[in-house]
Amino acid sequence: MTIKDVARLAGVSVSTVSRVLNKHPDVSPLIREKVLEVVKEHHFIPNSTARNLVRPRRDAVGIICLGRSNPFYPPIISQIEEMLNKAGYSMCLRFITLEEDELTYAAELERAERLQGIVFLGGRSDYTVAETAALTVPYVCCSFTNYFGDVPRERYSSVTMDDVACMHDVVGYLYERGHREIGLLLPSFPNRSISELRYRGYCGALKKLELPMREENVLFCSSFREEDGYQAVKKACQKGLNCTALVAASDMLGVAAIRAMHEEGVRVPDDCSLISIDGLNITRYTLPAITTLVQPQKTMGEESVRLLLDMIINKSDGQHLIVTPTIRQGESVQRLN
Amino acid sequence: MTIKDVARLAGVSVSTVSRVLNKHPDVSPLIREKVLEVVKEHHFIPNSTARNLVRPRRDAVGIICLGRSNPFYPPIISQIEEMLNKAGYSMCLRFITLEEDELTYAAELERAERLQGIVFLGGRSDYTVAETAALTVPYVCCSFTNYFGDVPRERYSSVTMDDVACMHDVVGYLYERGHREIGLLLPSFPNRSISELRYRGYCGALKKLELPMREENVLFCSSFREEDGYQAVKKACQKGLNCTALVAASDMLGVAAIRAMHEEGVRVPDDCSLISIDGLNITRYTLPAITTLVQPQKTMGEESVRLLLDMIINKSDGQHLIVTPTIRQGESVQRLN
Numbered sequence: 001m002t003i004k005d006v007a008r009l010a011g012v013s014v015s016t017v018s019r020v021l022n023k024h025p026d027v028s029p030l031i032r033e034k035v036l037e038v039v040k041e042h043h044f045i046p047n048s049t050a051r052n053l054v055r056p057r058r059d060a061v062g063i064i065c066l067g068r069s070n071p072f073y074p075p076i077i078s079q080i081e082e083m084l085n086k087a088g089y090s091m092c093l094r095f096i097t098l099e100e101d102e103l104t105y106a107a108e109l110e111r112a113e114r115l116q117g118i119v120f121l122g123g124r125s126d127y128t129v130a131e132t133a134a135l136t137v138p139y140v141c142c143s144f145t146n147y148f149g150d151v152p153r154e155r156y157s158s159v160t161m162d163d164v165a166c167m168h169d170v171v172g173y174l175y176e177r178g179h180r181e182i183g184l185l186l187p188s189f190p191n192r193s194i195s196e197l198r199y200r201g202y203c204g205a206l207k208k209l210e211l212p213m214r215e216e217n218v219l220f221c222s223s224f225r226e227e228d229g230y231q232a233v234k235k236a237c238q239k240g241l242n243c244t245a246l247v248a249a250s251d252m253l254g255v256a257a258i259r260a261m262h263e264e265g266v267r268v269p270d271d272c273s274l275i276s277i278d279g280l281n282i283t284r285y286t287l288p289a290i291t292t293l294v295q296p297q298k299t300m301g302e303e304s305v306r307l308l309l310d311m312i313i314n315k316s317d318g319q320h321l322i323v324t325p326t327i328r329q330g331e332s333v334q335r336l337n
Numbered sequence: 338m339t340i341k342d343v344a345r346l347a348g349v350s351v352s353t354v355s356r357v358l359n360k361h362p363d364v365s366p367l368i369r370e371k372v373l374e375v376v377k378e379h380h381f382i383p384n385s386t387a388r389n390l391v392r393p394r395r396d397a398v399g400i401i402c403l404g405r406s407n408p409f410y411p412p413i414i415s416q417i418e419e420m421l422n423k424a425g426y427s428m429c430l431r432f433i434t435l436e437e438d439e440l441t442y443a444a445e446l447e448r449a450e451r452l453q454g455i456v457f458l459g460g461r462s463d464y465t466v467a468e469t470a471a472l473t474v475p476y477v478c479c480s481f482t483n484y485f486g487d488v489p490r491e492r493y494s495s496v497t498m499d500d501v502a503c504m505h506d507v508v509g510y511l512y513e514r515g516h517r518e519i520g521l522l523l524p525s526f527p528n529r530s531i532s533e534l535r536y537r538g539y540c541g542a543l544k545k546l547e548l549p550m551r552e553e554n555v556l557f558c559s560s561f562r563e564e565d566g567y568q569a570v571k572k573a574c575q576k577g578l579n580c581t582a583l584v585a586a587s588d589m590l591g592v593a594a595i596r597a598m599h600e601e602g603v604r605v606p607d608d609c610s611l612i613s614i615d616g617l618n619i620t621r622y623t624l625p626a627i628t629t630l631v632q633p634q635k636t637m638g639e640e641s642v643r644l645l646l647d648m649i650i651n652k653s654d655g656q657h658l659i660v661t662p663t664i665r666q667g668e669s670v671q672r673l674n
Contacts, residue, residue, distance in 0.1 A: 042470075091431075095414065095415060112427065113427070130380050131380050133338060134380050259621075259623070282619065285567065285593050286623060286624070287595065287623070
């Protein structure tokens with residue numbers, strides 16, 4: 001099916017079909033309708049390949065998503081794609097494993113795909129100027145920021161919640177409900193990351209509330225993977241869990257923690273309460289439903305694109321946006337007072 | 338940082354650096370090491386932009402994934418990306434909503450990104466020749482096939498489990514454990530889809546086992562979304578659930594079903610057993626852990642790329658591969674005999 005066939009079937013000239021397809025105003029409504037009917041009936045898609053050969057392809061923005069099966073990111077990605085589409089950019093989406101380095105990957109992708117900008121979904125928080133020198137286009141850190149790095153703040157943008165303050169929120173939520181022995185499950189942090197920020201937030205919150213900080217209440221796991229969280233909680237339960245509530249650094253770690261506690265005879269929330277971070281939809285359906293700190297995913301996606309386009313189009317300096325999470329109540333926190 | 342800087346810092350010529358970067362054999366190990374040290378230390382990434390301007394970009398394969406937050410697909414996508422990378426193709430990945438039509442989307446993407454081939458992750462099962470005429474490159478249906486359509490089988494490839502036979506597996510599993518009143522939770526099928534195939538498989542299995550087929554045991558929900566499954570099961574429980582076991586058409590529907598039953602005082606598996614389909618990792622951690630039919634995701638990703646490349650490179654006819662799922666035992670099925 002070519003444009004000539006459409007013209008023949010509609011009984012008009014090829015240039016008329018072309019004018020209709022390109023939405024030129026100088027076509028009578030009747031003719032327009034006739035052409036579109038033929039187009040629709042025969043599922044004709046204008047072949048723009050020839051045009052593409054001379055025109056450059058649409059400008060692309062790279063999205064580099066850390067962690068291949070993390071259900072936290074897809075809703076953000078949807079929002080990013082919609083915004084990019086509206087702005088006339090194409091999206092180049094890649095998932096990388098937790099073992100890969102997003103900066104090295106991004107630098108290669110930037111060149112291979114001639115990207116105009118990059119959004120990192122997850123990543124390290126300690127970029128150096130030397131490392132980022134390999135990137136020649138603007139970038140946005142989404143759901144984290146370059147807290148420990150030495151890159152000047154005007155050189156990149158970020159959209160994230162305050163990972164220190166958020167721990168004050170969740171620890172405070174437990175405190176208000178009478179909890180005084182509050183544990184933490186989170187990945188250890190050989191690379192400075194949001195885990196370190198959340199750990200600092202946890203320590204700060206305990207101190208502020210004058211609660212005891214006990215080494216045995218901090219359960220380190222080797223990654224954000226469910227299996228690693230499960231093993232860490234299982235071991236802790238076997239030694240004897242001394243807290244009345246546990247904060248899990250992500251919802252999926254929370255799900256794994258509940259399973260591990262269950263197997264060791266610790267009931268949630270009767271024997272130990274649990275609160276986690278992210279706000280995944282699945283936490284509404286698990287038994288018990290999990291009380292969680294919900295990150296505003298839609299806003300995070302929208303704002304990441306807005307800040308990136310501002311840098312690409314207006315050559316503006318980087319901007320740093322702090323989004324506000326909210327706690328969604330489930331069934332996993334018991335009131336002790 | 339340019340290649341000239343690297344040459345200067347390593348004390349060699351630009352052409353030597355170039356030979357090292359392009360992995361030419363005619364460089365002494367000592368010189369090679371020296372150059373790579375400088376490259377590493379200064380995070381130098383070869384700038385191939387100039388080369389890209391004259392060379393065409395890498396051939397791209399499109400991956401169109403239906404359902405933005407379906408955790409079933411990411412592990413398949415990882416496998417596809419790895420295989421495409423090895424074969425020297427770049428991947429153009431897009432998520433579309435359940436409301437969008439993958440064929441229309443694919444035809445536009447094919448032209449916009451000049452794709453060499455397409456893998457559909459999820460889709461309708463009733464493509465017509467007229468509809469697919471808009472696609473001018475080979476494509477593979479992964480996790481479904483064009484069961485109800487009229488497209489000749491040699492024109493496309495598919496990698497899927499047998500959606501009819503798989504229902505015989507799960508219904509048979511329940512039957513062997515003494516269940517005789519077996520219900521089904523699945524999306525209704527205005528568009529012919531795997532839901533219809535699974536429904537047929539369910540009816541066929543009941544018939545073969547001489548079990549009663551009762552209308553009230555089939556719980557239709559409006560989509561694969563958790564919320565819709567939850568509502569359907571909730572309503573059914575309120576009317577009175579008459580089955581001893583329920584088959585959920587996906588793991589996420591299974592999670593939602595367990596929650597709905599729990600709220601209505603139906604305990605899984607004590608009052609009603611549950612088995613679902615997909616084999617998501619999360620089903621190992623839910624309470625109860627869910628017995629599920631595991632689809633071989635890694636194989637499905639690998640084989641999809643293999644069949645697609647065979648069509649692209651060797652101009653071979655479409656091939657149709659049936660993969661074999663296996664049941665992973667959880668805690669959600671009770672033995673009644």
